[in-house]
Amino acid sequence: DTEVTQTPKHLxxxxxxxxxxxxxxxxxxxxxxxxxxxxKKPPELMFVYSYEKLSIxxxxxxxxxxxxxNSSLLNLHLHALQPEDSAxxxxxxxxxTGEVETQYFGPxxxxxxx
Amino acid sequence: GEDVEQSLFLSVREGDSSVIxxxxxxxSSTYLYWYKQEPGxxxxxxxxxxxxxxxxxxQRLTVLLNKKDKHLSLRIADTQTGxxxxxxxxxxxxxxxxxxxxxxxxxxxxxx
Numbered sequence: 018d019t020e021v022t023q024t025p026k027h028l029x030x031x032x033x034x035x036x037x038x039x040x041x042x043x044x045x046x047x048x049x050x051x052x053x054x055x056x057k058k059p060p061e062l063m064f065v066y067s068y069e070k071l072s073i074x075x076x077x078x079x080x081x082x083x084x085x086x087n088s089s090l091l092n093l094h095l096h097a098l099q100p101e102d103s104a105x106x107x108x109x110x111x112x113x114t115g116e117v118e119t120q121y122f123g124p125x126x127x128x129x130x131x
Numbered sequence: 132g133e134d135v136e137q138s139l140f141l142s143v144r145e146g147d148s149s150v151i152x153x154x155x156x157x158x159s160s161t162y163l164y165w166y167k168q169e170p171g172x173x174x175x176x177x178x179x180x181x182x183x184x185x186x187x188x189x190q191r192l193t194v195l196l197n198k199k200d201k202h203l204s205l206r207i208a209d210t211q212t213g214x215x216x217x218x219x220x221x222x223x224x225x226x227x228x229x230x231x232x233x234x235x236x237x238x239x240x241x242x243x
Contacts, residue, residue, distance in 0.1 A: 023173075048229060059219055059233035060174065073229065107173055111229070117162060117181075118228040124173040 020044075021123035023108050029129045032098060038126045040091040040108030047113030048072075049091040050120065051083055054105045066091060067113055098130045133157040137220055137234035144242050149210045151237045153203040153220030160222040163196060164231070165205045169216045177205070177218070207239075215241045 021042045030036050040049065048067045052060035065073035066085040080102075082094040091108055105125045111118040134156045143149045155163075165177040180187045180194045180203070187194045193206040203222075207214055220234040 050229070057217065057236070057238075059221075059236055062230060065229050067229075105173075109174075116225055116228060118223070119162070119164070119176065119179060120231070121176060122166075122174040127171075 021108055021110055021121055023106075023123040023126050025126060026124070027127045027129075029131065030095065030098065031131055032100075034098075035094070035096045037095065038093040038106055038108075038128075040093075040123055041089055042110040042121075042123075043089060044110060044121070045088075046110035046121075047088055048111045048118060049085060050109040050111075051081075051091065051093050052107040052109065052122075053102075054107055054125070056105075060107055064093075095128075098128075100130050103128055103130045133160075133222075133232045135220055135222055135232050135234040137218075137237045139235065140238050140240070142240045142242060143210050145210060145212060147210055149207040149214065149239055149241075151205045151207075151218050151220075151239065153205075153234055155201050155203070155220075155222050155232070157222065157224060157232070158198075158201065159224045159226065160201075160232075161225045162223045162228065163194075163203050164221045164223075165192075165194065166219045166221060167216045168219065168236070174219065210239075210241050212241045212243060215239055 051063040054060040064083045069085045084092040108123045109120040164179040166174040191208045217236040221231040
């Protein structure tokens with residue numbers, strides 16, 4: 018099973034709201050990723066967690082706050098977002114244990130910031 | 132820096148073969164992936180090839196790797212309307228295997 022699940026599928030929020038995106042995988046993977054994707058563009062890496070520790074932060078604004086409560090779960094907390102943050106947010110996971118880190122993606126959360 | 136290039140559009144007739152091309156600049160690229168994205172969906176891993184291989188076949192999909200020219204191709208045999216999607220080429224290397232370099236994606240349109 019190579020399934021990564023994400024909730025919610027869609028989210029509309031105002032610029033003063035606080036919301037969270039959730040991601041879950043049960044493949045025993047130890048690396049998890051957040052990406053942002055604008056329409057018809059490739060995904061842009063935001064954060065990588067390895068063994069529940071943040072290993073890569075691609076200079077993402079602090080209004081995005083990731084959290085990895087355990088090896089199966091990844092959250093992205095959102096606060097005071099801007100309209101330009103509207104995008105598809107994708108979660109991915111990979112084994113995290115070796116040289117080959119093939120990434121498996123979830124279906125994404127489509128976020129609209131008003 | 133590293134770059135991955137793809138042609139942006141490809142249009143084929145149903146039943147024909149499609150060939151999507153990708154070129155990359157980093158000669159240390161070790162892992163090369165093809166992802167498919169249907170409208171409104173996430174990214175689906177289609178296939179991948181490692182730099183110690185020249186070809187990989189998986190049902191209707193054939194991946195060819197020319198390391199000398201740093202060229203990767205994805206051939207889809209007997210293309211169907213359900214193959215209409217954006218296809219992304221992504222490459223990684225052993226030194227930094229979690230940060231993939233992505234192409235801009237090729238939008239494949241399959242006409243009946």
